[in-house]
Amino acid sequence: MRLLQITASNVWRGHEQQIVYYYDAFAAKGMHQVLLCTPDTRLHEIAQEKNYRVHTLPFHSEYDRKWMKKINQIVREEKIDLILIHNSTAHTLCVLSSLLYGWKTPMVFFRTLIKRVDTNFFRKWKYNYSGLKKIVCVSQAVIDVLAPAIKDKSRLSIVGSATDLEEFHRTQPTGWLRKELGLTDDTVIIGNIAAFVGFKDHVTLVHAAAEIVKKIPKVVFVLAGKGELEENIKALVAEKELTSHFVFLGFRKDIPELFPEFDLFLFTSKLEPTGGVLLEAYASHVPIVATRAGGIPEVVVEGETGLLCEKENPIDFAEKTVQLLQDKAWQQRLVANGYQHLLTHFTKEVIAEAMYHELELVYRAAL
Incomplete structure (x- = not known):
């Protein structure tokens, strides 16, 4: 052929x-x-x-x-x-x-x-x-x-x-991101990797963040990506008085190194064909909270490999994120199941x- x-x-x-x-x-x-x-x-x-x-x-x-x-x-x-x-x-x-x-x-x-x-x-x-x-x-x-x-x-x-397990072979944080950002060891890092375009719905992420910081004050949201709506999202972050809780990294080529530094991956996309970045989270042993929309439920098995939320519902995202961050055993179970799901299918x-x-x-x- x-x-x-x-x-x-x-x-x-x-x-x-x-x-x-x-x-x-x-x-x-x-x-x-x-x-x-x-x-x-x-x-x-x-x-x-x-x-x-x-x-x-x-x-x-x-x-x-x-x-x-x-x-x-x-x-x-x-x-x-x-x-x-x-x-x-x-x-x-x-x-x-x-x-x-x-x-x-x-x-x-x-x-x-x-x-x-x-x-x-x-x-x-x-x-x-x-x-x-x-x-x-x-x-x-x-x-x-x-x-x-x-x-x-x-x-x-x-x-x-x-996803490529040879590329995404790192599963444990080294602390380099906390050091680079000047964060203490007990600061929670919630990551998102997505282009700043409408369907990725960073607006819901920001509104969810406003609720999350009420329960977990020592939290930082690290966003990697570029796009036409980036300045709009930065303006929304400032409007919500969340600037000290957000870091915008821009486009990154070191995603395999970046991913394991996250304590949780928050993915608010509302029209995702499949969510390939979720597979990278599986590979990196990072627990997932994502949207119950598009092809995401075909990648994330609800309650087994990650948690799913109603699209454009920041309260749902915030509640499930806080619940998961407060339960280490639950995180470990989802991570183990997610990695096996990846090996079998993706x-x-x-x-x-x-x-x-x-x-x-x-x-x-x-x-």
Whole structure:
């Protein structure tokens, strides 16, 4: 099987990390692969470091003729058997390239967004395009939103998120974060790692924090990430007079080192396809309080591997966070169960094998 993986994304999030997991795992099987992505991104940087067979193009539009031409060139010159598409704009570009240049290479789309696609004719049409043989969704929550627009629902399947236990092998705090922030040993650190965008719902986190500090005064909320709403959240923190309880770290590349320093991971996202960062919390042995929304309940087993709260309900988040922080035995039980859940369902090896199986089904059907 000769595979082209393609994304037009400019960001570095869980999905882009999963592309790296797939490429490495498939390469270990001896598969011929090509990656087409945008330049000057973290994904491109990693591809260069690992000596992937990689092509890049700046992304301007999902109707960019240069991208369509490049896809056609790679498909023909590399004798590609199958295309694995990783974002919606790349999906459009592949479909239009196929129509424009006449290639018939089967396509598989790995869908990770909870978003309707039946809102206009073209979007619905491209998801039912005959050359798109399978739509692999990251969770049942993604399928539930996507399914009404899909005529042949047998093309839908699930392959979840993954994390790398070699990268996230640290499970005990060393104290470096407390030292760096000038915190005492008895200060509780509640962490959150998420882009500052609307659906991550940092607003609920801040309102929950206002309640938590009433019960646990020696607490600091450490937020890692960047995004368009960061200044808004900082302003809300100041308005709630919580500035001394919050630290904004910005974008970090040292997440595997950062995670074990948290006493608890608080994840208030209200529209999460799967919550891959929760797997990193499992790997780092950090107890979780998260939202009962989207694909999160497919990752966090309520009461067994973590606690789930009603979305946009800061009181629920605050109460469960305080309860968990006051019960060490409960924390240890959730952490142990969470780590085993990760080993069984969400390691990069397990997930890459599941995706390989889906690709192989399409490849054999094409033969």
